[in-house]
Amino acid sequence: MKNHNPSPRRSEPPLRLNPSRMERRLHLIRSKILGTTCLLPQTTRMTNLMMMNSPWALIWIATTTSKLTMMMRRSMKRMMLRTMMVFSHKSTTISWQDLIQKQRRNNLSTKTKMMKTKEAMRMTLPSLLVLMSVNLANWKLVRLMLEDEEDQADISQINHRIKEVVNILGNFKELRDPAKSRQDYLDRLLKDIATYYGYSDFLAEKLFNLFAPAEAIEFFEANEVPRPVTIRTNTLRTRRRDLAQALINRGVNLEPIGKWTKVGLQVFESQVPIGATPEYLAGHYMLQAASSFLPVMALAPQEHERVLDMASAPGGKTTHIAALLKNTGMVFANDFNKDRLKSLSANIHRLGVKNAVVCNYDGREFPKVIGGFDRVLLDAPCSGTGVISKDPGVKVNKTEKDFIDIPHLQKQLVLCAIDSVDANSKTGGYIVYSTCSVTVDENEAVVNYALRKRPNVKLVSTGIEFGREGFTRYRGKTFHPSLDLTRRYYPHMHNMDGFYVAKFKKFSNKIPKQTGDNVDEDEDQDANESGPATFMEDEDSTILKDSMRKLQKNRKHKK
Numbered sequence: 001m002k003n004h005n006p007s008p009r010r011s012e013p014p015l016r017l018n019p020s021r022m023e024r025r026l027h028l029i030r031s032k033i034l035g036t037t038c039l040l041p042q043t044t045r046m047t048n049l050m051m052m053n054s055p056w057a058l059i060w061i062a063t064t065t066s067k068l069t070m071m072m073r074r075s076m077k078r079m080m081l082r083t084m085m086v087f088s089h090k091s092t093t094i095s096w097q098d099l100i101q102k103q104r105r106n107n108l109s110t111k112t113k114m115m116k117t118k119e120a121m122r123m124t125l126p127s128l129l130v131l132m133s134v135n136l137a138n139w140k141l142v143r144l145m146l147e148d149e150e151d152q153a154d155i156s157q158i159n160h161r162i163k164e165v166v167n168i169l170g171n172f173k174e175l176r177d178p179a180k181s182r183q184d185y186l187d188r189l190l191k192d193i194a195t196y197y198g199y200s201d202f203l204a205e206k207l208f209n210l211f212a213p214a215e216a217i218e219f220f221e222a223n224e225v226p227r228p229v230t231i232r233t234n235t236l237r238t239r240r241r242d243l244a245q246a247l248i249n250r251g252v253n254l255e256p257i258g259k260w261t262k263v264g265l266q267v268f269e270s271q272v273p274i275g276a277t278p279e280y281l282a283g284h285y286m287l288q289a290a291s292s293f294l295p296v297m298a299l300a301p302q303e304h305e306r307v308l309d310m311a312s313a314p315g316g317k318t319t320h321i322a323a324l325l326k327n328t329g330m331v332f333a334n335d336f337n338k339d340r341l342k343s344l345s346a347n348i349h350r351l352g353v354k355n356a357v358v359c360n361y362d363g364r365e366f367p368k369v370i371g372g373f374d375r376v377l378l379d380a381p382c383s384g385t386g387v388i389s390k391d392p393g394v395k396v397n398k399t400e401k402d403f404i405d406i407p408h409l410q411k412q413l414v415l416c417a418i419d420s421v422d423a424n425s426k427t428g429g430y431i432v433y434s435t436c437s438v439t440v441d442e443n444e445a446v447v448n449y450a451l452r453k454r455p456n457v458k459l460v461s462t463g464i465e466f467g468r469e470g471f472t473r474y475r476g477k478t479f480h481p482s483l484d485l486t487r488r489y490y491p492h493m494h495n496m497d498g499f500y501v502a503k504f505k506k507f508s509n510k511i512p513k514q515t516g517d518n519v520d521e522d523e524d525q526d527a528n529e530s531g532p533a534t535f536m537e538d539e540d541s542t543i544l545k546d547s548m549r550k551l552q553k554n555r556k557h558k559k
């Protein structure tokens with residue numbers, strides 16, 4: 001093997017190539033990606049990095065760090081692939097001079113060769129800059145990936161095998177190998193899905209189980225593609241037609257999202273940053289995923305009502321509620337996370353909302369804090385399995401424990417949401433529960449639990465004309481038949497983030513005793529230990545007076 005002088009600027013020790021390829025790769029990754037010094041001007045190191053035997057390892061690192069946006073990852077993937085094509089040759093190390101020599105051997109003019117080489121280098125720089133920000137958490141994943149022989153297999157072979165196995169599972173009797181069981185095929189498929197799409201085995205299986213095999217692949221594929229950019233017209237400030245005209249005049253290519261919304265616009269391309277136009281700054285629209293319109297549409301707040309948005313930051317849905325209320329009545333915008341209240345308040349101000357009260361409670365303190373609402377929206381904290389295309393970190397950072405802890409919190413919150421509504425409201429008495437997750441544990445299981453614990457509510461239609469019916473049975477569990485009134489949304493089916501919406505009607509403020517049928521012991525532990533918290537005027541006014549006293553005391557103290 002040829003030994004090259006590694007750097008045109010200063011000599012560096014050449015890479016040790018023994019004892020194993022694995023060690024060399026680890027060495028490269030450690031020193032080039034996690035290294036603390038700036039490596040960019042040193043072309044040898046840069047090219048060494050690209051000479052790793054498995055270019056996919058590099059692309060994988062470049063494209064899975066959770067710090068990157070989907071767009072960045074996609075363009076990096078393209079850049080890396082193009083660069084690798086330029087640099088691909090058989091030797092183990094390469095220097096700047098080698099590249100030029102190699103170009104000379106081709107029949108291109110020196111200038112073209114130089115330009116091509118430099119262009120390739122230039123394209124690589126941003127990728128490497130981002131690569132250097134790969135953190136230690138990802139290092140563990142990098143190592144795992146490299147250590148797993150399975151992962152070294154050609155990625156296209158894996159893709160091919162996924163398709164083949166899905167095909168066999170679709171016509172098992174005819175196409176199976178008699179020596180293999182269905183489970184053998186499923187195990188192979190799950191392993192391949194986890195490798196190919198970069199999920200933990202646990203989450204790959206959890207999501208796979210939601211669908212038939214062929215549809216599951218469509219779902220995983222859709223999670224690799226960014227969803228359309230959509231905006232919601234703020235009807236407190238403008239009309240959709242006027243907004244569209246103003247943005248078109250600025251070079252924005254857009255059109256209505258669909259018949260189901262009168263306020264949504266889909267942005268195809270824009271010559272201006274869509275989050276910084278004068279119209280944006282003037283609060284004429286909110287940058288908001290189409291799926292986020294759905295829970296507020298289901299809530300359907302009426303003018304002059306009192307509405308609670310129990311987990312509201314950064315306020316996409318609060319400001320939508322305020323617009324539907326036409327700035328009448330009141331919307332209580334609560335969130336437990338104090339830091340997120342800043343963006344919530346900023347959005348409320350920007351969009352000209354004048355009927356909002358921002359508060360910072362654990363949602364589980366309602367209705368003790370205040371109750372008697374006409375409607376409550378609980379857009380619950382969730383695992384985010386519906387928004388993987390936006391946050392690919394979910395693929396690996398959600399554990400089995402998360403799918404116990406998160407539903408536990410969701411169950412507590414949904415009971416408090418129900419208890420915060422006044423069943424005697426003249427116009428309302430509704431609760432909407434939503435998540436940007438597609439797992440059954442966070443959706444149907446939570447809603448079914450609420451129906452059992454609060455027999456004074458029932459499910460009603462969300463009023464949204466599309467969406468797949470919620471599960472009434474799932475992997476041996478049977479839910480209340482009315483769960484089919486709830487709605488599921490999927491990226492591969494609706495070209496929007498994965499989402500779930502359920503709407504309850506509260507018909508009594510009294511909670512009848514539970515029947516005790518079908519009571520699952522685990523679920524019972526989630527029950528509100530202190531019993532149902534109801535809205536009581538006396539108690540409320542004491543609490544409110546007490547907190548006012550504390551607030552005034554704090555203010556004096558600050559002065």
Ligand SMILES: C[S@@+](CC[C@H](N)C(=O)[O-])C[C@H]1O[C@@H](n2cnc3c(N)ncnc32)[C@H](O)[C@@H]1O
Nearest residue numbers: 311312313314315316317336337362363379381
């Ligand atoms: C899905 S996000 C809400 C998004 C918001 N509805 C919107 O449309 O902009 C869930 C929110 O729940 C908040 N949260 C988490 N735990 C909470 C709790 N115990 N009580 C209230 N809010 C909570 C989080 O801070 C987060 O802002």
